[in-house]
Amino acid sequence: MKIKNILMSLALLTIVTGCSTRIVDLTVASTKNMDLASNGLVTAGRVTGADTVPIIFNVPIGRIDMKEAIDNAIEKDSCGVGLADVVVSHEFFAFIFGYVEYNVEGNLIIDSGVNGCSKYADPNYVKPAPIVD
Numbered sequence: 631m632k633i634k635n636i637l638m639s640l641a642l643l644t645i646v647t648g649c650s651t652r653i654v655d656l657t658v659a660s661t662k663n664m665d666l667a668s669n670g671l672v673t674a675g676r677v678t679g680a681d682t683v684p685i686i687f688n689v690p691i692g693r694i695d696m697k698e699a700i701d702n703a704i705e706k707d708s709c710g711v712g713l714a715d716v717v718v719s720h721e722f723f724a725f726i727f728g729y730v731e732y733n734v735e736g737n738l739i740i741d742s743g744v745n746g747c748s749k750y751a752d753p754n755y756v757k758p759a760p761i762v763d
Contacts, residue, residue, distance in 0.1 A: 650721040650733075659736065660712030661700050670743035672750050673714055677738045679703025682731035685724045699732040709747035712739035 664671075679702030683692040696718065704710040713736030722730040742750040 649723075650719055653718045653720050653732075656713075656716040656718070656736075658712060658714055658739070659700055659716045659718075659734075660704065660739070661697050662704060662711045664711040664739070665741065665743075668741055668743050670741050670747075670750075671711075672740050672742055674707060674710075674738040674740050674750070676735065677703045677706040677710075677713070678733065678735045679706070680731050680733045682729050685722075685728040685730060687726060688724055690730055694730055694732050696732050696734070699734040703734045703736060704738070707738055707740060709740045709742070709744055709750060710738045711741045711744075713737065714739050 679699045681694050681696070681698035681702065683690050683694050685691070699718070700713065700716075703713055713734070716734060716736035719733045720731075721733060722728065724730070740747060740750045742748055
């Protein structure tokens, strides 16, 4: 009876477990054209982005892309051009059905020199609260 309970417990644990792995920490990351010599670069709140693909019958339906995850984080603000202090992680869960994804988190870099983004250059401008999903 004890062995049966142990096996049932192990099977249940296998069903409900997933894995998240930190892949890399980066100082700056961007998939957009960014003028590093610009005097208008400022950081805003912390943002996150992800690219997720479903798994059906243990087969991924598509391919995850780190570029898409970074783009999703940068595009949280229309003035965003990059990310600072970036953490990239890989996460998955699969038991018949599940998902696999890249998660990206970082401080949004905004170029206040871009048209419509000059409000970020004002020292009295209150930075928006972090945009975290």
